[in-house]
Amino acid sequence: MDFYLGLAQIVGVHTLLGLSAYCVLLTGQVSLAQAGFFAIGAYVGAMLTVLAGWHIVPAIIAASLVAGATACAVGFPALRVKGLMLVVATLAFGEAVRLFFFNFDYQVAKGDVKIGPAGGEGFRQIRFFPEHGWSTLDVLIFIWLFVALVMGGLWWMDRSRAGAVLRAVGEDEVAAQSAGINVTAVKVAAMTVGGLIAGLGGGIFAHYTAHIEHAQFGVALATFAIAYPILGGLSSVFGTLIAVVFVQGFLVEGLRFLGDWRNLLFGGLILFAMNVRPRGLIDAATIAAVKRIWTRNREPGNARTQGAE
């Protein structure tokens, strides 16, 4: 049972990571910097609870704000470039953050031992959950509370004017600009929201793994971050969730019985999925089909209730 609870925790954190990339991808930009924001959130959140002794909720909110502010600051210079240039610029930013934490040594003596991030060795003393007696289930509920909050927020945003503006910039930048949309502001805003979500995810990640080090936030994590929304399809936030369940639940954990061959299948299945469904697992057509079935089942029901009245 604990295995499935742990798996659900991983899925939750990775969903937050995927949603942060989803925000940025909606405006048509590919950002490989999400792992960098995730790392900033993880380190800041963990340092606040371990070194400053904060409670976890203000700590991860502060971590999220720091990551969001960084994303906003990075957004302005990075968004001067487009396409491949942006991919490389954000990739370089993510790697620069990782290398910064690789060289980041800030240890404080507490009693007999020194605590705090120690460069290449990583940051090992994050014990908020065990110290406060949280069970695995408590942690799980805590994580999914935030996931639900973020997903609900993004789902609502998609239906509001903000979502339409984001998608307009993503579909055709020039047309959006001529319609009076400030493209730079929209892109930086999307980047900032992405940074906020990634920072939140990072703060939670640091606390449930209890040990963070620079190697966890490399290019591999950054590609996973963009992989979730692209695999899931950019039509809906639920696509990202389904892609995370598909990748983490099915590919990473479900195929474990295959041993060494699992990793071979992993890359191959991504290739296959992109060849078969280039617009993602849940694309606009799927959503339309689901809606059609949904309304078809609803309409007779409505008629019956009307007849009863």
Added chain:
Amino acid sequence: MSYLHFIDTLQSIADGVLFGATYSLLGIGFTLVFGVMHKINLSYAAASIGAAYASLIVLSVVKAPAIFIFLLAGLSGGIIGFVIYVVCFRFIPQANPLATLMSTVGALLLIDEIIVHATVGIPVPYPALFSDVIIDAGPFTLRGDLMFMFALGCLSMLLLLALLYRTKIGIATRAVAQQPVAAQLCGISIPRINGLTFVITGVVGGIAGAMIGAAIGVLSPLLSLPLTTKGLIVTVIGGLGSIPGAIIAGLLVGGFENLFQYFRGVTERDLYVMLLLFVFLVFRPGGIFSPAAGRD
């Protein structure tokens, strides 16, 4: 700064520039694919390393002089390049840049895993050529393997430029890069040219992979992600789609990288390479040779 210190600095820059020839070749691969298809092939560096592995395997089966390793790596690189074109680009709608980006990520993971699977994750020694040759030039020493690598890199770049600017295939490739629609109207088959571009870049990447293996002396799947980053940085610093830019940027990045390593140590080296990229993005966003504006 003492005299010896100064000599050491110059020495490290020289070694870095010589090693930078491999970065130039990788940058050319990324640049060519981007120029012709306007797509990013993230699996390119992994394919180069894969080709170097393949050359080792072929050489262990067929007895041949060690120098043939570059030829074999180029050949296998071409084959891998074509396979990547078929599985990642041929059947995916070209109007969807995210899908092809993702499929190349899938190919990157697949190639890495094939390498890990075939070698059980243990780094494989690569035959070091000319490593015993050391040329003394005044206060400097020039390592024979790096010199050979540099010469081979220059030779393959010259051959590539000759192919692109002196043959019919090259003209067709450049036509597709400039105006795909007009090229198609002139009777050039775009899928064929795209596939050919992947074969050409694959050959170049295979040679680059073999050069990296020969210079470092060992091959490991851990190389592919850092090389992807370096190759992309070289592409951007050189200016997208510009081959001379990629060549110069590769040598520049190699030289700077070794200089930073000399001054700040190996852990901080890459951090400064990233900063170099940001300096270019802020002051010269188009790279060294930015493509002419106002062209499709």
